[in-house]
Amino acid sequence: MAYSLDKIAVDELFSKWGEDYLIYGPTLIKNTGRLSDTDSVRYDEVKSIDDLELNLKSDYSFKDVILPISEVLFYYNEDGMMVPKQKHNGAIIFLRSCDLHALDRLDQMFMENGKPDFYYTRLRENLKFVLIPCSKSFENCFCVSMNSNVTKNYDLTIEEINGEYVFESKDEYFTKFFSGSKELDYTVPYVKENDIKVEHVEKINNLAITKSEMWREYDSRCIACGRCTLVCPTCTCWTMQDIHYGDNQKAGERRRVQASCMVDNFDRVAGGHVYREKNGDRMRYKALHKISDHRERYGVDMCIGCGRCDDICPEYISFSTILNKIAKESE
Amino acid sequence: MDVNTKKLKKNAFRVTKRRGYTASRIRIPGGRLDAKYLSMIQEIADTYGEGVVNITARQGFEVPGIRFEDMDKVNVLLQPIIEGLGINQPNPEGTGYLSSGTRNIAACVGNKVCPMANFDTTEFAKDIEKAVFPNDLHFKVALTGCPNDCQKVRMHDFGIMGMTLPQFHADRCISCGACEKVCRRKVVQAISMKNFRPVRDNETCLGCGECVIACPNFAWQRSEKKYFRLTIMGRTGKKNPRLGQDWIKWIDHDSIIKIIMNTYDYVEEYIDRSAPGGKEHIGYIIDRTGFKEFEKWALKDVTLPSIAEVRTPIYWSGVHYKKQFDY
Numbered sequence: 001m002a003y004s005l006d007k008i009a010v011d012e013l014f015s016k017w018g019e020d021y022l023i024y025g026p027t028l029i030k031n032t033g034r035l036s037d038t039d040s041v042r043y044d045e046v047k048s049i050d051d052l053e054l055n056l057k058s059d060y061s062f063k064d065v066i067l068p069i070s071e072v073l074f075y076y077n078e079d080g081m082m083v084p085k086q087k088h089n090g091a092i093i094f095l096r097s098c099d100l101h102a103l104d105r106l107d108q109m110f111m112e113n114g115k116p117d118f119y120y121t122r123l124r125e126n127l128k129f130v131l132i133p134c135s136k137s138f139e140n141c142f143c144v145s146m147n148s149n150v151t152k153n154y155d156l157t158i159e160e161i162n163g164e165y166v167f168e169s170k171d172e173y174f175t176k177f178f179s180g181s182k183e184l185d186y187t188v189p190y191v192k193e194n195d196i197k198v199e200h201v202e203k204i205n206n207l208a209i210t211k212s213e214m215w216r217e218y219d220s221r222c223i224a225c226g227r228c229t230l231v232c233p234t235c236t237c238w239t240m241q242d243i244h245y246g247d248n249q250k251a252g253e254r255r256r257v258q259a260s261c262m263v264d265n266f267d268r269v270a271g272g273h274v275y276r277e278k279n280g281d282r283m284r285y286k287a288l289h290k291i292s293d294h295r296e297r298y299g300v301d302m303c304i305g306c307g308r309c310d311d312i313c314p315e316y317i318s319f320s321t322i323l324n325k326i327a328k329e330s331e
Numbered sequence: 332m333d334v335n336t337k338k339l340k341k342n343a344f345r346v347t348k349r350r351g352y353t354a355s356r357i358r359i360p361g362g363r364l365d366a367k368y369l370s371m372i373q374e375i376a377d378t379y380g381e382g383v384v385n386i387t388a389r390q391g392f393e394v395p396g397i398r399f400e401d402m403d404k405v406n407v408l409l410q411p412i413i414e415g416l417g418i419n420q421p422n423p424e425g426t427g428y429l430s431s432g433t434r435n436i437a438a439c440v441g442n443k444v445c446p447m448a449n450f451d452t453t454e455f456a457k458d459i460e461k462a463v464f465p466n467d468l469h470f471k472v473a474l475t476g477c478p479n480d481c482q483k484v485r486m487h488d489f490g491i492m493g494m495t496l497p498q499f500h501a502d503r504c505i506s507c508g509a510c511e512k513v514c515r516r517k518v519v520q521a522i523s524m525k526n527f528r529p530v531r532d533n534e535t536c537l538g539c540g541e542c543v544i545a546c547p548n549f550a551w552q553r554s555e556k557k558y559f560r561l562t563i564m565g566r567t568g569k570k571n572p573r574l575g576q577d578w579i580k581w582i583d584h585d586s587i588i589k590i591i592m593n594t595y596d597y598v599e600e601y602i603d604r605s606a607p608g609g610k611e612h613i614g615y616i617i618d619r620t621g622f623k624e625f626e627k628w629a630l631k632d633v634t635l636p637s638i639a640e641v642r643t644p645i646y647w648s649g650v651h652y653k654k655q656f657d658y
Contacts, residue, residue: 031553031555032549032552032553033553034543034544034546034549035442035446035544036442036448036449036450036493036495036540036553036557037442037450037451040549042549060548060549068502069502069503069504069505069548070501070502070503070504070505225507225509225545225547226505226507226509226547226548227547227548230505230547230548239506241506241526241527243526243527257504257505257506257527258505258548259505260505260507260547263507263508263509263547264507264508265508
């Protein structure tokens with residue numbers, strides 16, 4: 001059932017939800033862009049509907065909410081160790097259809113890949129997902145090609161229509177807040193076509209692709225900054241850091257920090273050997289991981305076609321173009 | 332032919348090499364203008380000049396080959412340009428520029444275009460122009476978006492370089508080292524890594540924003556406020572050309588304008604009226620009065636941001652063509 005509420009009523013909802021959950025969503029933060037006098041859309045805590053950016057694609061994804069960029073796993077000293085409390089006991093997350101598909105990928109990696117990950121699982125529990133439907137495709141999106149343009153896995157949807165906010169609830173927790181609200185007929189929109197289309201290859205010829213000359217172009221074009229993997233809602237690589245406190249070297253902390261296969265030192269091993277020195281080889285590794293390696297294990301592509309990697313690349317490298325090149329080389 | 336050259340110079344015309352002919356000097360604060368003004372400048376050049384326009388070193392236009400007797404008509408054609416670019420004009424419309432001593436406020440392209448710029452140089456240039464023009468005193472002011480100093484502001488009496496005070500968000504850092512590397516390779520090595528994370532040395536930091544640009548994950552972010560480095564008393568010229576020296580680091584927009592305005596009072600007080608053409612670069616006046624006297628005047632009623640660092644006193648060197656020089 002769908003309901004229509006005005007802004008004041010929505011803000012009342014937000015404050016009620018806020019008593020039970022932390023609310024995270026994309027927010028437009030003025031003048032906080034990388035370049036001066038530019039804005040950025042990033043995930044943050046949302047207190048009011050005014051904080052929520054419903055019309056733009058976020059530069060970074062929701063993944064930090066359940067997969068913190070930097071998370072202390074435990075503190076230790078001579079006598080033992082302590083696991084810090086989790087950052088939240090439940091959260092409402094506003095996201096888009098492609099992001100919900102990305103969540104499946106995160107679940108696969110952290111919960112279905114051997115023993116479930118303790119830290120991921122405890123933040124993953126008690127989450128509610130509010131879909132921000134896309135009525136049209138954004139620049140660089142290719143969700144239709146990656147089958148992530150439609151989703152049913154939401155608890156609630158929100159769309160602004162003529163100054164009112166329309167909600168469709170599939171979840172008891174949310175539905176109870178709408179009793180007495182104006183009801184209406186409503187169909188959740190979704191993107192039916194993107195400007196960018198990616199050729200889907202059933203069988204990728206990994207050996208041919210690995211040896212392909214296509215990657216050499218990226219040796220010089222790519223600057224190995226890692227932005228593409230950090231904005232990616234499905235990139236999950238991390239590294240460990242042990243910090244020994246200054247005054248007492250027997251006390252410290254171990255933290256898990258997001259890593260990027262595109263940046264230096266990611267694949268440096270004992271003895272100083274580096275597997276992928278060339279940036280084009282890192283690009284190949286990332287691309288094949290996104291569409292080949294993950295599919296072999298879980299039956300779906302890891303990439304969900306949000307195009308955030310293209311949006312952010314300072315060198316205007318397009319990942320969808322790379323995927324189409326791979327398709328061509330696999331013929 | 333009877334022409335008052337003092338008067339025409341003040342009116343932003345010039346005595347040129349070719350006898351009987353002048354050139355009209357058009358101010359473009361910040362070096363940016365709507366393209367429609369180009370056709371108006373063309374009209375002046377085609378109608379009263381020789382169909383030629385010079386782009387000046389200070390980002391103005393100079394239309395040469397104008398006969399002295401056509402100056403009034405040129406001033407009429409200049410009116411929409413003067414108005415359109417927001418140049419102060421206390422004199423009657425159609426009579427051109429009221430003065431030319433304080434030169435066009437020059438600026439690099441700034442953050443309207445350049446990714447590295449830390450502020451909108453054009454808008455700040457216009458703010459300064461609004462405050463200082465018209466004025467007969469010989470002041471040169473220039474702005475540049477970052478310490479790359481494409482505008483070469485250290486060659487000016489007042490050089491303004493854009494800065495940002497980088498804010499570190501440890502919870503967003505992935506220890507990639509991009510900030511440390513860019514600062515070491517391109518800037519001044521103000522960042523070192525400790526416990527996998529960058530530590531910024533505020534004293535060394537130029538506030539150029541390279542770390543913010545290099546950071547792939549918004550661990551480094553821009554400060555809400557914009558800051559500037561103010562360099563002073565750079566100059567070219569035949570006597571003793573020299574680079575402007577750092578005076579105030581982490582200064583704000585309003586304080587800079589106030590300091591420039593205060594400096595006009597200082598120059599009015601101490602200028603050598605007998606100097607050739609009655610004009611003197613400010614730096615020579617400071618050499619005479621001592622830096623501390625200049626500083627006393629310049630900082631009058633100025634409230635600097637709490638983080639501002641003032642270097643005092645300042646010494647300049649530059650090119651000395653003669654070992655001893657009698658002023």
